[in-house]
Amino acid sequence: MKIILINSFDSIDSDSKYSIGDESISNEGLIKAREIGAELKKKGLAKLFTSSFQSATETGLIIKKVVPLELCSVSEFRARNNFGVFLGWDKEEARKKFLSEVEDYESNKPYHQVSGSEDYFDFAKRITSSFNSIIKKEFENKTPCIGFVLHSCGIEVIFRELIGFEVNEILEGALIEFDFDGEGFELLSSKGISGIESTSI
Known part of the structure; x- marks a missing residue:
């Protein structure tokens, strides 16, 4: 079974505010999403x-x-609430008011302890449990190809916790295609993602 991961497009205010993606995407994102659709049409x-x-x-x-x-x-x-007490704040203003919290977030990703944020391990568990449940069911149903539109933090968790790789950067609209044989994953192609490194020793 083919599995395609798609990184959602950023919301309108994501460049200026600490946002978790629960807002409308930008006009540029709307255009690019149509282009992604045309590309996915060929994938079945x-x-x-x-x-x-x-x-x-x-x-x-x-x-x-x-x-x-x-x-x-x-x-x-849904995306992880990484930002806790400074969620929704302008980035410059948040640094002035919550400097230690912002520095914790920036320096200790993804295991930071920002006040009011979602614990990393709780987040990883809800992502991986749901993902595993869906792919198992669809594999048993012999669905040929399924896709997931996730936020970059969710894609990072799937790579880290299920596949055993870290990724450095995931761009808007990134496409990652795997083959799943019921037990393991084989990376077939990736676009808009960089720095894939094995976490195994």
């Missing part, structure tokens, strides 16, 4: 599972306009 995608956050669901809806598929929203795939 049958089902698309998205985060319940707005930027991911909008990305999925745009893809569905191009690709005839079943679209499913999954709350457990």
